[in-house]
Every structure is written in structure tokens, then in C-alpha cells.
Amino acid sequence: MKNALEGAVRSIHRELRTRQPEFCACAHCEDDVLALALNQVKPRYVSEHTSLGTVVTGVHLSYDQMRAELTVVVFDAMRRVARSPRHTTGGVAATTS
Numbered sequence: 366m367k368n369a370l371e372g373a374v375r376s377i378h379r380e381l382r383t384r385q386p387e388f389c390a391c392a393h394c395e396d397d398v399l400a401l402a403l404n405q406v407k408p409r410y411v412s413e414h415t416s417l418g419t420v421v422t423g424v425h426l427s428y429d430q431m432r433a434e435l436t437v438v439v440f441d442a443m444r445r446v447a448r449s450p451r452h453t454t455g456g457v458a459a460t461t462s
């Protein structure tokens with residue numbers, strides 16, 4: 366069931382990124398944003414339903430409401446990743462191996 370959430374988060378992220386080209390589009394940042402957003406989103410949906418299997422299918426929000434909520438979460442994740450990106454493609458890289 367987590368794949369349904371993941372798919373929604375992924376498509377929303379792609380949409381936002383197209384509209385906001387100032388955000389980094391590299392694979393590192395995409396992974397970080399998706400992970401952050403999913404971490405935010407999962408507990409909220411899980412807490413509504415005790416059974417994991419019904420997390421997404423049993424959600425009482427309409428599809429539009431869910432997308433609106435996810436958009437806020439994904440956008441927040443994008444801003445957080447942008448503030449401290451892990452991609453280090455230039456000379457700014459920290460000396461870690």
C-alpha cells in the first residue's frame with residue numbers, strides 16, 4: 366500500500382519541480398525529498414487507521430484533498446532539502462568520503 370502514497374508523492378514532486386525550476390532536480394535531492402515527504406505523510410495516514418492495509422484505500426479524504434495535503438508536505442520537503450542539499454557536485458563538497 367505504501368506504493369500508492371509513494372506514487373502520489375513522486376508525481377506531485379515532479380509537478381512542483383516543473384513549476385519551480387529553482388529547485389535542484391538531481392537524483393540525490395529527489396531521493397531526499399521523497400524520503401522526507403513520505404516520512405511526514407505516512408504517520409499521518411497511518412494514525413487514522415490502525416490497520417496498515419487500509420492506510421491509503423481507506424482514507425476518507427477525496428483524491429483532491431489528499432493531493433492538496435501531499436503538495437504542502439512535498440513542497441516543505443523540497444525547501445528543507447534545498448536548504449541543506451546532500452549533492453556535492455562542485456568544490457563546495459565537505460571532506461567526507
Ligand SMILES: [Zn+2]
Nearest residue numbers: 389391394452
Ligand atoms: Zn541536487
